[in-house]
Amino acid sequence: MSAIVEAKRLTKTYGSFTAVNNVSFTIEPDKIYGLLGRNGAGKTTIMHLITAQLFASSGELLVFGQEPYENERVLRQTCFIKESQKYPDTFRVTDVLGTAAMMFPNWDEGFAKRLLTDFNLPLKRRMKKLSRGMLSSVGIIIGLASRAPLTIFDEPYLGLDAVARNIFYERLMEDYAEFPRTVILSTHLIDEVSKLLEHVIVIDGGQILLDEEADSLRGRAYTVTGPSAKIDAYAAGKPVIHQEALGGSRAVTVFERLGATDQKQAEALGLQFSPVTIQQLIVCLTTRSSEQKGAYL
Amino acid sequence: MNSSVKSVVRMHMKDRLSWFYLPWCIMLSSFVINLILAGTMQEEQLVTGGLASIFIYMLVSGIVSVQHTFPFALGFSVRRRDYYSGSMVMIVAVSLFTSILLCLLSYIEDASGGWAVELYFFHIPYITDGNALQQLVVFASVLLFMYLLGFAISSLNRRFGKMGLYTAAIASLVLGTLFVYGVIYLEWWKGIFDFFDGRSAFEVGLLLLPVSIVLSGISYALLRRSTV
Secondary structure, eight states: OOOSEEEEEEEEEETTEEEEEEEEEEEOSSOEEEEEEOTTSSHHHHHHHHTTSSOOSEEEEEETTBOOTTOHHHHHTEEEEETTOOOOTTOBHHHHHHHHHHHOTTOOHHHHHHHHHHHTOOTTSBGGGOOHHHHHHHHHHHHHHTOOSEEEEESTTTTOOHHHHHHHHHHHHHHHHHSOOEEEEEOSOHHHHTTTOSEEEEEETTEEEEEEEHHHHHTSOEEEEEEHHHHHHHHTTSOEEEEEEETTEEEEEEOSOOOHHHHHHHHHHTOEEEEOOHHHHHHHHHHHHHHSTTTTO | OOHHHHHHHHHHHTOHIIIIIHHHHHHHHHHHHHHHHHHHHOSSOEEOOTTHHHHHHHHHHHHHHHHHHHHHHHHTTOOHHHHHHHHHHHHHHHHHHHHHHHHHHHHHHHHTTIIIIIEESSSOTTTTOSOHHHHHHHHHHHHHHHHHHHHHHHHHHHHHHHHHHHHHHHHHHHHHHHHHHHHHHSOHHHHHHHHHTTOOHHHHHHHHHHHHHHHHHHHHHHHHTOOO
16 A cells, blocks of 8 residues: 655745755554654644645655645545644534534544543533643544544643543554554653554654654663773773763663674673663654764664 | 535534624614613604624624634645635625625614614615615625625735734725825815715625625635645
């Protein structure tokens, strides 16, 4: 099957500021993608470009094989839930859900009803009067119940408590298993979602830092801990992306797969290994790249 | 009408408060106050301009509507074109519906001798001089024009932001000043007077229609390139 989204040299500038800089990537069907990065990295801009709510300054962008701008066929299959979504002042929760039911062809009313109970939302309350967390739940309900072949969540759970976030992950996984579709999830809570993600794209400073399968990412780096002198000897010439000193001992994070020879060498030195989570890896890489552009990548 | 346009119309229909209840509440409260006044005065007939409130409401409604519903609809994957078409269908329908009610009230007012207290709120000299159909055209055309003026202003804001609005405001101020200068010193007023002299409200209403169509076209051109 062909790609759902194909971006080639995509660029978006605002005056002298470049929000998205020459970005190329492909989103494949029926996978859950994590679009990760720091604030202002350009994630939201990319998602707005995919849904034709913003216009690219240059580059090529195909969604479902076509240009998304004013394209009924593409837009009907797309649902973009964003934190900044505006609602008419006079609309109540029921009006917003009723509108969503008309706009999204795959809308499942029963599923929406179940989610409403899950999230405990007052149907008759005006959108204006909802708390931040409730507002987020409305977005989540729409994103899930619309069952759009391309569903995009941009920071979908601002203000939601851990219980509600868990409900979101569970319902997403259950429904995704039954109705596979392409999901792009952008969030700061990387640890929470990392088990959901099948593919990770990391954006930093408007550019792609990493575009990899989540599984392969899990073994991409490791941390070794031990006495400073031994660690220095071990880490010499290795791609160190992070280090921490703790009294006489030191921990360094090395951005490479742990090879058998290295492991033997380190064990001989009496060093300890620990795996690096996707969140730790991304924090290291994005912190690092703001100091030293693109080293080891 | 394709299904997306229909959905946009139905989205607008969900906001009955803004489209129907609010304008009528405002106008009818003005009407009730005038009715009490006319009842207590007893002597002469009372002709008021309270009807203007619904036309001014339409201007405001046009401005607010784009602001609230355009980002909402686009956020739900609606094409700009479908949003525009649906909004136009809605406003034409609302204008016609409102006009029919206004005509009806105007007729009742006339037939009942100004609600028995000689209050002329809906049945106003010149404006409602024509037959029922002509009155309908006058009401509908002015309602439409006011709404589309607001719609165009708000579309300009959507497309070019505050700077766009300021630029347009300054430009229209300059043009307006030049126009007034022309009217007074170049004696354009004679031509303008001749143009409107003897024309019925119905004819003026008809002449307003192409202006509304131009406003509508401008709005579409602006919204097509607007972002959220």
